[in-house]
Each structure stands twice: as C-alpha cells, then as structure tokens.
Amino acid sequence: MKEQLLNDVVFGMAARQFDRVADFLGLDQSVRERCKWPKRILTFSLPVRMDDGRTEVFFGYRVQHHLSRGPVKGGLRFHPKVNVGEVAALAMWMNWKCSLMNLPYGGGKGGITCDPRQLSIGEQERLTRRFAQEITPFIGPEVDVMAPDVGTTEQHMAWILDTYSTHQGRFVPEIITGKPIDLQGSEGRTQATGHGVAFLATRALNKLRLPVQGATAIVQGYGNVGSYAVETMNAYGMKVLGVSDISGAVWNEKGLNPDQLRQHVAENGGVAGFPGADPIDPDDMLLQPCDVLVPAALERVITKDNVGQLQCKILAEAANGPTTPEADAIIEERGDIFVLPDVLCNAGGVTVSYFEWVQNLQRFHWTKTEVLTKLETKLNEAFENLLTFCEQHQCDARLGALAMGVDNVARVKKTRGLFP
Numbered sequence: 001m002k003e004q005l006l007n008d009v010v011f012g013m014a015a016r017q018f019d020r021v022a023d024f025l026g027l028d029q030s031v032r033e034r035c036k037w038p039k040r041i042l043t044f045s046l047p048v049r050m051d052d053g054r055t056e057v058f059f060g061y062r063v064q065h066h067l068s069r070g071p072v073k074g075g076l077r078f079h080p081k082v083n084v085g086e087v088a089a090l091a092m093w094m095n096w097k098c099s100l101m102n103l104p105y106g107g108g109k110g111g112i113t114c115d116p117r118q119l120s121i122g123e124q125e126r127l128t129r130r131f132a133q134e135i136t137p138f139i140g141p142e143v144d145v146m147a148p149d150v151g152t153t154e155q156h157m158a159w160i161l162d163t164y165s166t167h168q169g170r171f172v173p174e175i176i177t178g179k180p181i182d183l184q185g186s187e188g189r190t191q192a193t194g195h196g197v198a199f200l201a202t203r204a205l206n207k208l209r210l211p212v213q214g215a216t217a218i219v220q221g222y223g224n225v226g227s228y229a230v231e232t233m234n235a236y237g238m239k240v241l242g243v244s245d246i247s248g249a250v251w252n253e254k255g256l257n258p259d260q261l262r263q264h265v266a267e268n269g270g271v272a273g274f275p276g277a278d279p280i281d282p283d284d285m286l287l288q289p290c291d292v293l294v295p296a297a298l299e300r301v302i303t304k305d306n307v308g309q310l311q312c313k314i315l316a317e318a319a320n321g322p323t324t325p326e327a328d329a330i331i332e333e334r335g336d337i338f339v340l341p342d343v344l345c346n347a348g349g350v351t352v353s354y355f356e357w358v359q360n361l362q363r364f365h366w367t368k369t370e371v372l373t374k375l376e377t378k379l380n381e382a383f384e385n386l387l388t389f390c391e392q393h394q395c396d397a398r399l400g401a402l403a404m405g406v407d408n409v410a411r412v413k414k415t416r417g418l419f420p
C-alpha cells in the first residue's frame with residue numbers, strides 16, 4: 001500500500017512535504033511513521049442506474065487520515081481525475097489544516113471518480129445516495145463528518161444527510177456540513193472559504209505595507225471558492241483583473257464586475273465570453289503582474305516550469321496543493337513572493353464547517369455576522385501565530401504552517417501512546 005500511495009504524484013508530494021516537516025521537527029521514527037500514513041482507506045463500488053437504462057459502476061473513496069484528535073473532517077470531491085492516492089493526499093492535508101486551526105478533528109477526504117457535468121441531476125442523486133448508503137457504517141457525527149469539495153454542492157450534502165438520517169430513523173444534521181440553511185446548515189458557510197482567502201489576502205497586503213484599496217488580483221478557478229474570493233476581494237476595494245475556469249479565461253485591466261460575472265456564469269456555465277472583458281490564455285493569465293495571485297482550482301498548477309515567471313507579490317493558495325515542492329524551493333530562492341499556504345489560506349471552509357457542527361450539536365443557529373466575525377478572529381490568530389513561528393524558526397510559511405499542524409498531532413500521538 002505504501003508503494004502504491006507513493007507512486008501517486010499528489011500523495012508523493014504530500015509525503016515529501018511531510019518528510020521535510022518531520023526532519024525539521026526532529027520527530028522520532030515511531031511518531032513519524034504513525035503520523036504519515038492514513039488510518040483507514042475505504043473503497044466502494046457504486047452501481048448506479050443511468051437515465052438510458054444501463055447500469056454503471058463508479059468507484060468512490062474515503063480516506064480517514066487519523067482519528068487521534070477527534071472525528072475526521074473533510075470534503076467529498078466529484079471529479080474525473082479522482083483516485084485513491086489523490087484522496088489520501090488531500091486527507092493528509094486536511095489533517096494538518098484542522099490541527100493548525102486548532103479544530104478538534106483529524107483529516108479526511110472522499111472522492112468519486114466521475115464527471116458531474118456529464119451526469120443528469122437524477123444520476124448525481126442516485127450516485128450520491130448510493131455512496132452515502134455504502135459509507136454509513138463507517139461515518140458518524142463523532143467519527144467522520146463530510147462536506148463539499150470540488151464538484152459537489154449543498155444539494156449533494158442534503159442527499160447524504162437525508163440518506164443517513166433515513167437510515168438512523170431520525171434527523172441527524174450533525175452528520176454533514178456545508179448543507180442548505182433549511183436543513184440547519186450554517187449562515188456564511190457557502191462563502192466561508194472564499195471569504196477567508198480574501199480576508200487573509202488583505203492581512204498579507206497589510207504585512208507587506210501595500211494598500212488594500214486598488215490592490216490587484218488574478219483568480220484561477222471560479223467554483224465555490226474562487227467566485228466568493230472574487231466577490232469579497234472586490235468588496236474590500238481590490239480589483240480583480242483576470243479570472244479563469246474550465247471554459248477559458250477573461251481579463252479586464254480596469255477590474256471585472258463580480259455581480260455581472262456571476263450572472264454570466266450562471267447563464268452560460270463558464271467565464272468564457274464574459275462581455276466587458278477580453279479573452280486571455282489561461283496559462284498566460286497566471287503570469288501577469290498583480291498583487292495577489294489566487295490559484296483556486298486543483299493541485300499542482302504552480303510548477304518548476306511557470307514559477308520563475310510569476311509576477312505576483314502574494315500567492316494566496318485557495319486550492320489544496322496548488323504548488324509543487326520543486327516550485328516551493330524556487331519561491332524560497334526568489335524571496336519576493338509572500339505565500340499564504342493552502343492549509344491556512346483555505347481554512348475558512350473547514351472552520352465554518354466546525355462552527356456548523358457545533359451549532360448542530362447544540363441545536364443553535366448563529367447569525368451571519370457572528371459566524372464571519374468568529375471566522376476572521378480565528379484566521380487572524382492563525383495568521384499571526386504563523387508569522388511569529390516563522391520569525392522564531394527562520395522558516396518559510398509552508399514549512400511553518402505544516403510544522404505547526406504536524407507538531408500538534410505528533411504531541412497527541414506521543415501522549416496517547418502506542419496501543420497495545
């Protein structure tokens with residue numbers, strides 16, 4: 001299994017990052033080994049009746065990195081490239097993220113290899129419910145709490161909630177987060193990740209003594225994270241020059257209008273063809289000068305091949321794992337890019353998921369202002385702690401953030417001891 005995981009490029013990347021951190025922290029061999037490998041790797045075959053009468057089997061995965069600090073927490077991804085190695089890497093990153101943010105969770109991630117854009121709503125519902133049915137014995141509000149990720153929305157969460165609750169014979173909102181408000185979802189959860197990215201971008205601008213008003217940004221990815229990052233940065237007075245998604249990329253030197261862009265995407269399915277902007281090559285877009293570059297799509301987009309040409313001052317990693325270790329080393333050498341590492345930058349989502357779970361367990365409902373204020377307080381605290389840590393240890397932000405996350409977990413493992 002170890003070989004199989006390490007052969008996956010994304011897991012290989014997470015493992016290399018972990019090894020670097022473990023060396024830095026001087027973790028002993030036993031704790032290092034226990035922290036590195038996932039506790040449970042679940043694979044499900046999911047037969048689904050398709051609209052044309054055929055039956056198709058999909059494969060779904062859930063990796064629970066570890067349960068030492070509480071239930072595992074993390075999203076469920078629908079994407080054609082999903083595989084067990086990628087899911088295990090994403091679960092490991094969730095682990096360090098929850099720990100860095102001091103949330104009482106381990107990391108988990110799930111995925112189903114499918115292209116949701118090629119599936120009807122009915123097919124998506126049957127696939128999601130079948131997955132929920134198969135995974136029910138292995139999850140629970142104190143075991144594993146899922147949430148949205150790439151390719152899934154609050155509707156998918158509602159189907160999982162319904163399937164699980166039907167099984168239990170009672171309404172169990174605390175089984176999942178990122179669900180609709182009507183089903184006791186949290187105010188502010190939909191925009192939480194993008195809001196957090198924009199908020200941290202302003203904190204980074206402050207640190208660099210750059211004005212927030214008029215600061216420029218480029219955003220790769222216009223899903224739930226990217227779209228709200230665009231809107232929130234705009235609300236802070238920043239100017240978003242370029243946005244890309246699977247349909248293409250659009251550019252306006254004067255700044256894109258976020259409301260019109262959202263409407264265009266709702267009507268046309270992608271950013272391409274947005275009036276009031278020019279088309280631009282999506283790869284070139286990343287290399288344009290700007291204050292804040294926001295990769296908000298998939299892993300491994302900032303690589304050794306393009307990192308040398310980046311012209312941003314801040315790299316705000318809204319996606320998980322957007323920068324390869326080779327690119328990281330070059331960023332460190334360059335010394336002119338302030339990195340907001342993924343485990344901090346996109347932690348707004350899981351932080352409000354935690355708030356949602358807490359509200360559900362208490363049968364309470366907080367206002368949006370309460371949620372977003374608590375979120376900003378928590379992100380700001382983590383940001384300041386990270387800067388202090390990096391200053392004290394003279395390390396880069398990626399190493400610092402991962403080290404803080406891994407160290408908490410390592411201490412818990414050590415204190416709990418090895419059973420038997």
Ligand code: GLU
Binds near residue numbers: 076148178346351
């Ligand atoms: N999928 C999101 C992430 O990667 C959110 C996870 C959650 O809310 O549990 O952080």
